[in-house]
Amino acid sequence: MKFDLDDQQRDFAASIDAALGAADVPAAVRAWSDGNTDPGRKIWSTLADLGVTALMVPEDYDGIGAHPTDLVVACERLGYWGVPGPITESVAVAPILLTADERSGELVSGELIATVAAPPLQPRAVNADFAGLILATADGRASAAAAADSHASVDPSRRLFDVTATGDPWDADVDRAVEFGVLATAAQLVGAGQALLDKSVEYAKQRTQFGRVIGSYQAIKHKLADVHIAVELARPLVYGAALSLGSGSSDTARDVSAAKVAAAEAGLLAARSGLQTHGAIGFTQEHDLSLLLLRVQALRSAWGDPTTHRRRVLEAFT
Structure with missing residues (x-):
């Protein structure tokens, strides 16, 4: 499908x-x-x-x-x-x-x-x-x-x-309300991860080092490509969990937890890579990137941390 x-x-x-x-x-x-x-x-x-x-x-x-x-x-x-x-x-x-x-x-x-x-x-x-x-x-x-x-x-x-x-x-x-809480948090993490990636790509196209924009360096390209892959893999899990929740599937808890784990990990990778791409300026209070960095860290543990949701996924198979 x-x-x-x-x-x-x-x-x-x-x-x-x-x-x-x-x-x-x-x-x-x-x-x-x-x-x-x-x-x-x-x-x-x-x-x-x-x-x-x-x-x-x-x-x-x-x-x-x-x-x-x-x-x-x-x-x-x-x-x-x-x-x-x-x-x-x-x-x-x-x-x-x-x-x-x-x-x-x-x-x-x-x-x-x-x-x-x-x-x-x-x-x-x-x-x-x-x-x-x-x-x-x-x-x-x-x-x-x-x-x-x-x-x-x-x-x-x-x-x-x-x-x-x-x-x-x-x-x-x-129980259903809680699943909605997990799902909505996962969706916000995917959005925040995408925003961090977009900001990092834009910055990498502008920032120069040793006479070249840093986005031309292979290490930066690979780092941001990894973030893109993580976000794009998390997004369909979140939508799949929404379909599961909407249909009242018996696998809803498993699907929602899997989505939260993937979204949380994608958000964390985007935050780390964004900070590494921007350098220390990205974590200053005056830079808008810092707001997303802190939001991702907060949402990772909101409505269950990754460890909790990994456990729920494993329990679904036992």
């Missing part, structure tokens, strides 16, 4: 790129890290206008009720541009936990941003200080929660919070 995006999905991705390309996303990320979410919320409002925040919300609550592949299309582009905020939690996970709850409709406008703690894969909630709705899962049920102690993340725009459940829990498809 050959899988490819249809024209509508390609147009959707292009519209996201056009909107985010016109916005100063790096400035919004830096402001978010400093506690000012206003620029970031304007970006979220733009995404809401494009239908991103409504993708997984049921049609009964003015959502789109889209297929997981559409979610992957969006999350890959959001990862590419490095949009701040709890993308995975608010766009992918919360709508599943709130399937029969009218609050899911409030996510559509983008004004309500949700975050989720779902142990053991996601024991803490990201950006709980900014989120208007905090959810927690336990024993196959979901409940509202409140933020407790905060913890620094390698990505300063993603502070992590312990949460305490409040109110009465309700029955929810927690």
Whole structure:
């Protein structure tokens, strides 16, 4: 079976790129890290206008009720541009936990941003200080929660919070919500890896050393080619996992975990190669590359680290 995006999905991705390309996303990320979410919320409002925040919300609550592949299309582009905020939690996970709850409709406008703690894969909630709705899962049920102690993340725009459940829990498809969380994170990693590769290639075409652009050196070519291969191999695994999740396949956990591992490794390779290509300047706070480097490191462990997901893949064969 050959899988490819249809024209509508390609147009959707292009519209996201056009909107985010016109916005100063790096400035919004830096402001978010400093506690000012206003620029970031304007970006979220733009995404809401494009239908991103409504993708997984049921049609009964003015959502789109889209297929997981559409979610992957969006999350890959959001990862590419490095949009701040709890993308995975608010766009992918919360709508599943709130399937029969009218609050899911409030996510559509983008004004309500949700975050989720779902142990053991996601024991803490990201950006709980900014989120208007905090959810927690336990024993196959979901409940509202409140933020407790905060913890620094390698990505300063993603502070992590312990949460305490409040109110009465309700029955929810927690397992499915978690798989959506893993899938959306994997898609963002693929997008971030592609962005790092594109930035590195562009820099390699401009930077000169010993009278030659560094991109003409074989060592640089091979390094970036390896990144290209890793990203291109991870991407179909992510879309394959989306198809598996959408069809309710019994192999969903295996497929989603395999996608997360591949995306995490591709993102890490892209980050390392990007830093090596740019040199030390790439890790300075003033350089936009540093924002993607930190985002990749944070997303690698979000919703389960590679070791956890390798274990899930192995368990599927035992």
